[in-house]
Amino acid sequence: MSSFSWKKPPELGPHGPGERLWGGQLRVAWEALCRLPALGRWPVRQVLLKQLYFTGIESVATIGFVGFLVGLIVITELNNLVGGNEGATNKVLIWMVVRELGPLIAAIVMVGRSSSALASELSTMVINGEVTSLRRMGISPLSYLIVPRVLGMTLAAIALAFYCQIVAVGTGWVVTAIGQNVLLSDEISGFFEIISYREIAATLVKSAIFGMLVAVVSGYHGLRNKTAMTEVPQAVSQAVIRSLLAVFVADGVVTVLVY
Amino acid sequence: MAAVLQFSGVNCGKINALTLALQAGEIGVLRLAGKEEKSVAIELAVGERNPEAGAITLDGAPLDASPPGSIGWVPESGGLISNLKAWENVTLPLWYHGKRRVAEAEEQANRWLAALGVESEARSAFMASPAALLSTLERKRAGLLRGLVLAPRLLVVDAALFNGVPQDLKSSWAAALEMLAKEGCSILAVAQESDAALQWKTIG
Numbered sequence: 001m002s003s004f005s006w007k008k009p010p011e012l013g014p015h016g017p018g019e020r021l022w023g024g025q026l027r028v029a030w031e032a033l034c035r036l037p038a039l040g041r042w043p044v045r046q047v048l049l050k051q052l053y054f055t056g057i058e059s060v061a062t063i064g065f066v067g068f069l070v071g072l073i074v075i076t077e078l079n080n081l082v083g084g085n086e087g088a089t090n091k092v093l094i095w096m097v098v099r100e101l102g103p104l105i106a107a108i109v110m111v112g113r114s115s116s117a118l119a120s121e122l123s124t125m126v127i128n129g130e131v132t133s134l135r136r137m138g139i140s141p142l143s144y145l146i147v148p149r150v151l152g153m154t155l156a157a158i159a160l161a162f163y164c165q166i167v168a169v170g171t172g173w174v175v176t177a178i179g180q181n182v183l184l185s186d187e188i189s190g191f192f193e194i195i196s197y198r199e200i201a202a203t204l205v206k207s208a209i210f211g212m213l214v215a216v217v218s219g220y221h222g223l224r225n226k227t228a229m230t231e232v233p234q235a236v237s238q239a240v241i242r243s244l245l246a247v248f249v250a251d252g253v254v255t256v257l258v259y
Numbered sequence: 260m261a262a263v264l265q266f267s268g269v270n271c272g273k274i275n276a277l278t279l280a281l282q283a284g285e286i287g288v289l290r291l292a293g294k295e296e297k298s299v300a301i302e303l304a305v306g307e308r309n310p311e312a313g314a315i316t317l318d319g320a321p322l323d324a325s326p327p328g329s330i331g332w333v334p335e336s337g338g339l340i341s342n343l344k345a346w347e348n349v350t351l352p353l354w355y356h357g358k359r360r361v362a363e364a365e366e367q368a369n370r371w372l373a374a375l376g377v378e379s380e381a382r383s384a385f386m387a388s389p390a391a392l393l394s395t396l397e398r399k400r401a402g403l404l405r406g407l408v409l410a411p412r413l414l415v416v417d418a419a420l421f422n423g424v425p426q427d428l429k430s431s432w433a434a435a436l437e438m439l440a441k442e443g444c445s446i447l448a449v450a451q452e453s454d455a456a457l458q459w460k461t462i463g
Binding site: 041042043044121124125128129130132133134135136137138139144 | 301305306307327328330331332334338339340341342347351352354355356357405415
């Protein structure tokens with residue numbers, strides 16, 4: 001059977017004795033990866049664009065505001081601790097903001113906005129028979145509903161994390177420059193002397209993993225078989241909690257492996 | 260002449276030894292006892308489920324091997340994707356299976372809307388309306404239109420589509436399906452005892 005199989009995928013049924021939650025999610029991730037060529041189809045690309053807009057563009061203001069607050073808080077605390085020290089400022093910005101908080105904050109905002117929305121949207125589609133209808137029209141729900149969302153949320157997570165880092169680091173520089181009488185140009189040049197390509201690559205990889213995990217976990221809980229609307233809040237709650245858990249576990253693993 | 264759709268001694272769930280043949284351009288009604296049998300028969304006909312015994316073929320080949328978009332599906336209440344507009348719903352299988360270009364799809368949609376009795380001035384508003392805002396009747400009409408525009412080799416119709424539809428509309432919808440059949444599409448209407456009576460011959 002081709003990779004565009006539109007038979008009912010067994011992994012999305014209710015948990016049976018041989019089916020484990022994490023196994024099911026891994027299978028959804030694997031199926032989504034195998035079905036990436038589905039992006040060549042116009043309706044799938046439309047879903048991708050909508051997802052990028054919803055998860056990426058519509059989160060810009062929130063991420064910007066949170067990034068600003070993080071930069072402000074972290075550097076204000078640091079300045080209170082060690083005074084005006086451009087070297088310490090940059091090290092803390094790289095260790096805290098670039099390596100950890102940027103990708104993590106982007107992922108948390110994404111869980112709050114997109115994970116819950118995705119799980120509830122897909123759950124409602126399952127209950128209304130829309131997913132069955134897709135299957136019966138020869139349209140694979142995994143190709144049409146999951147693949148573009150996984151890719152969209154992965155790309156959005158990378159972009160949002162990068163944006164959050166820029167805002168937080170920039171805020172940190174400005175706060176230090178104003179409050180501690182340090183030259184902004186010295187801070188910027190010092191920052192680029194310290195940061196390594198490895199750190200930049202690691203943070204991008206981390207963001208991509210977070211985005212993919214949130215989409216897969218939420219998509220899995222959204223697409224699982226349901227029969228009543230009362231199951232929608234349960235699916236949303238599980239999607240949010242398990243997405244957060246997955247993000248923190250992945251953060252721990254990547255941090256230990258890379259640093 | 261070889262049958263387009265052939266069920267040969269199919270067993271699955273509550274369906275036992277079902278044999279039927281549907282020729283090109285033919286409309287047949289498969290009437291079953293209850294909801295469960297009907298649901299299984301639909302799943303089998305659209306290739307969503309494999310039979311436990313027997314064989315189902317489309318143009319002599321297993322359903323799995325049929326080209327994408329060769330089977331259309333018209334559900335009872337439209338089966339529309341609620342976050343898409345009616346037009347996007349109607350053309351979704353076409354674009355997904357890469358079957359038609361925009362201009363051709365528009366032309367076909369216009370033709371079938373006329374056949375379904377939609378006035379030309381009401382067509383744009385209907386097609387631009389989000390699926391979630393359509394009435395029950397409009398959702399049924401959009402689902403039927405999607406099947407007509409797709410013009411598949413085999414169109415599987417849930418006969419409950421006609422339940423609760425006013426007689427004049429029911430006649431125009433049936434006439435539209437007959438037009439599609441004349442163009443070579445085979446149509447299988449799957450019904451249960453409680454569904455509205457249909458004028459086509461019963462098979463199976």
